[in-house]
Amino acid sequence: MAQTIAEKILSKHSGKNLYAGDLCIVPVDGCMATDTTAPLAIKSFKEMGGITVHDKNKFHLIIDHAAPAPNERIANLHNLMREFAAEQDSALYDIGSGICHQVMVDHQKVKPGDIFMGADSHTPTYGALNAFACGVGSTDLAAVMLTGKIWLKVPQSIKVILHGKKLQPGVSAKDLVLEVVKQLTISGATYQSVEYHGEAVAALSLSQRMVLCNMVAEMGAKTGIVSPEGLELPYEFTPTYADADAVYSRVIEIDAAAILPKIAIPNSPDNVHEVRAWVGTKISYAFIGTCTNGRLDDLQAAAAILKGKQIAKGVRMIIAPASKQVLIEGLKDGTIQTLIEAGATIINSGCGPCVGSHEGVPGDGESVISAANRNFKGRMGNPNAKIYLASPATVAISALMGEITEPITQ
């Protein structure tokens, strides 16, 4: 019987043909936890009777959510992670390494066809690599650390086809995924896999594919997977394609070539409109970074708009490169210098102000335009601020003008 990509990857790992609705126990090819989730995972692992992790080469700890530590409590949790990694002789990516998801991809810790479990809700990002990746909580992760396995219900899949070759000027994968979030809503893909297909997807870089999979978390999905057409990687891999007659719970077709720049307005990522409907809304804080849009091409898109110019008076702009590798590349090609000269503040590679822990909490009544993935009330640490989500290009031009503005092609 025909299978989706999720059904194929899970079947291959379990050794029997699985279809949506089946329960399975599968070996996990990699797992990771961050400073938000690792301390609890380590605690649960020890309470389960764990002494050594099942496979230290498949276990990664990343300090990214509040890095460097903003207070003594978090400093102690970071030390707990460092001690555990030393004890296990396993990988620890310390402050400055970057955001967990970017670090895993940069260091090739997840590959096409893998099953990966991350104790962070944006773990489906790795579906850009044609892998099956899920977010889990700390105790589920502890069980993976202990057993090397996880139990899963094989998800139904939603097929999203993005037609069209050429995107509109100023449009990137963020605008496309905001349209998908709008159509599916914040709960429309609950328990399901969002499988991306189409000409517009096949033309996207790995970085842009990561944007599409990152925000399946904002659709409630279990995972998101990109069909491998056009995927280019610096190593050989076996692609997993869906069968032509695979069964989907829903098929969504979008003319990507007709999509205009999008914005999610407060307080939900599915509250999506065209940027042009919100033009003129004053903003005082612009943020580019995160696992959604903190990669080199994102910073370059902002730099192209800001080169030789100054952000508006009364606006502060914060940029957090997604990883050390992104920061180094951006330094080499002059992107970082361009952004600093335009008035941006570069902060440490990591999650930065996205989760409201530190490094740029907005004040009462402020409006923030952000390239992140969530604008829930209180998300950036202050329930009295408003968060608008858009592409790096829209964030950059809005910082330049001091109000929400449509990006213009350079």
Add this chain to the structure above:
Amino acid sequence: MPLAHVYGHNIDTDRIIPGKYTKTLDLTSLAAHVMEDLDPGFHQKFKVGDIIVAGDNFGCGSSREQAPIALKTAGVAVVIAHYFARIFFRNAINIGLPVLEIPNHTIQNGDQLHIDLSNGIVTNITQNISYNATKLPKVMLDIMEEGGLVNYLKKHKDYILA
């Protein structure tokens, strides 16, 4: 008799416990901030043993296990929703917070409820009506019965599906 505290659809984990409080192993400290940005008056009206009731997609957003832990340490006896976000649902069962999916419940704020967890039956005393919760896969029932995944794995050492 426990009372229902009813909230709407898509209650995200940032509203259950803001991200700024999650980085701690002092899990009892989470209880003081539960529902803080959603319902600042929560602690005045909530009594230990009461029940949280919601609509669709309760617990969407981040994977933070601190969300069900905050509810549990605050004394929430059970959470009832039309359905839950998937990571929250697994997390709740893994840490021993009972959760019941009742797609057609008509529970109103302040209703008195009687919960029969083992049979998944909720009786609404105020409205004189009862509801059946969606059946869980056996592995989840087993984990819930052990009081969470830590106890389950301590006992079984591995997952058992059948």
